[in-house]
Amino acid sequence: MSQGKLLYAQSGGVTAVINATAAAVIDTARRRKVPVLAARNGIIGALREDLIDTSKESAAAIKALRHTPGGAFGSCRFKLKSLEQDRARYERLIAVLKAHDIRWFLYNGGNDSADTSLKISQIARELGYPVNVVGVPKTVDNDLAVTDCCPGFGSVAKYTAVSVAEASLDVESMCASSTKVFIVEVMGRHAGWIAAAGGLAARKAGDPPHLILFPEVAFDEDAFLARVKATVERVGYCTVVASEGLKNAAGQFLAEAGTRDAFGHAQLGGVAPVLAQLVRQKLGYKYHWALPDYLQRSARHLASKTDAEQAWAVGKAAVEYALAGRNAVMPVIVRTSDAPYRWKIEPAPLERVANHEKTLPKGFISRDGYGITAAARRYLEPLIRGEDPPKYLRDGLPDYVRLGNAAVRRKLPRYEIAD
The missing domain is CATH 3.40.50.450 (Rossmann fold)
Structure with a gap:
């Protein structure tokens, strides 16, 4: 048996x-x-x-x-x-x-x-x-209820914080004659956990990212542009972390593409280029934007x-x-x-x-709506600690495995899944 x-x-x-x-x-x-x-x-x-x-x-x-x-x-x-x-x-x-x-x-x-x-x-x-x-x-969205955090989120958080810190050093070095505004778009349809993780790059006041745009906070175009302008005038450049789920005051996604996936979720078309065009048209600054997309969740x-x-x-x-x-x-x-x-x-x-969806607590977002609080840092920082790198081969690439995935013999009639 x-x-x-x-x-x-x-x-x-x-x-x-x-x-x-x-x-x-x-x-x-x-x-x-x-x-x-x-x-x-x-x-x-x-x-x-x-x-x-x-x-x-x-x-x-x-x-x-x-x-x-x-x-x-x-x-x-x-x-x-x-x-x-x-x-x-x-x-x-x-x-x-x-x-x-x-x-x-x-x-x-x-x-x-x-x-x-x-x-x-x-x-x-x-x-x-x-x-x-x-x-x-x-x-990666860290939005499951009950659990303190979700496996997958800590690595995306680490990738995001490191990428924001590194890219900001690049922008800072070029801002006198080139890029003034850098916008990185991160995943997070309804919950701003990954956007908040970008805030870990700022070890002290004034460090980038200078603005974080959360899906929990309605986007205010005038206030955003004013903050970008003031930041550029103060430090020479401005780094922005924007959640893909950013919405306007009416609750509409800024970058909805008009289609939906199998779960009924709106396909978002890219909030970073929308914001970049705003910066260019209203402020005239040279910009760059990045959409890490799958890179965020695959960076083992x-x-x-x-x-x-x-x-x-x-x-x-x-x-x-x-x-x-x-x-x-x-x-x-x-x-x-x-x-x-x-x-x-x-x-x-x-x-x-x-x-049950767990969104970012109000107490994790700074009063001005553009940063994270000390409470958020206490929660987030332990989740990105430590390194667990893969083994690297002589060609300089990680030793990632591909399984054989041998099929099990079917015992039932073939089954088709209708849409």
């Missing part, structure tokens, strides 16, 4: 450390003699019964996975609706789990994934199929050690919770001390996580 298998899937936009979580899941399960399958391209692979046999991967490959960016098994943006609206798909998922004797399902993603995990646990209970479902936290070479350790810890705990019989829970990070920084992992019910 089969002992049961564990299925792991990755969801949504990946992070620099999501594969560290995957490596922890596989390593922990192997130590417990539990076979691990992975869904190719997230929940889509689970629905299509497109599964991967991770037992075919060597211990060395799994070890290297810990330091490799991207999503090793493929991820996707695909949202399952309510149990009533998407019941056939949920029943298909249970059929796939049953066909492969999957008794533990770990879904590694953000808010939508936590909601899906909760619903899968509910439909499995209703249909009488014994499977323990554990949501595993991951998101600059990952935070704290972040990498937490990503591993939630993966390990997720397996332990599932094998211990816990269901519909998520391992979350609990901060026990700021100084010295200490944290631990505890289980939280998925009902407390799903469909």
Whole structure:
């Protein structure tokens, strides 16, 4: 009689450390003699019964996975609706789990994934199929409720702060005869956590970034232009960190492209060039702008050690919770001390996580709306501490691994996913 298998899937936009979580899941399960399958391209692979046999991967490959960016098994943006609206798909998922004797399902993603995990646990209970479902936290946006921080955020925060500091030194050196304004656009549709992290580059008053534009603060064109002008006149240049989710007083995105993704989110067309044109037209300053985009979440070479350790810890705990019989829970990070920084992992019910968004606290934004407070710095700074670099090869590039991802033989009829 089969002992049961564990299925792991990755969801949504990946992070620099999501594969560290995957490596922890596989390593922990192997130590417990539990076979691990992975869904190719997230929940889509689970629905299509497109599964991967991770037992075919060597211990060395799994070890290297810990330091490799991207999503090793493929991820996707695909949202399952309510149990009533998407019941056939949920029943298909249970059929796939049953066909492969999957008794533990770990879904590694953000808010939508936590909601899906909760619903899968509910439909499995209703249909009488014994499977323990554990949501595993991951998101660069740091907007999951309950957990103190989200694995993936600390590395993006570190990349952002370092990039702002380095680019500002470049701009400062050229501002007398060239660029006066530099704008960097960061991710963050509704929550300004990454924008706030850019503020860590300023070690003392007056250091760049000189302005941070948060999605939580309505954009005021006149006030913005006045601050840019005053900063350039005072220090010679102005560095701006702008969240992609910046909105005007009417609540409209400054740079909405007019399309939406699978989760129903507006596709944002780039707030940095919009702001840059404003600066050029109204103030006449020479400018440059940058859109790091995927570079923010894939920069494993600059990952935070704290972040990498937490990503591993939630993966390990997720397996332990599932094998211990816990269901519909998520391992979350609990901060026990700021100084010295200490944290631990505890289980939280998925009902407390799903469909709850954690935005930047008002107390983290300075009174003028353009900077971060000491409280924000106390929260953010420990998350970017430490380095956890990958191994570099003689050609000067990191030694990133590509898994074989051997397919598991299908047992059910082919399944097509209609739009």
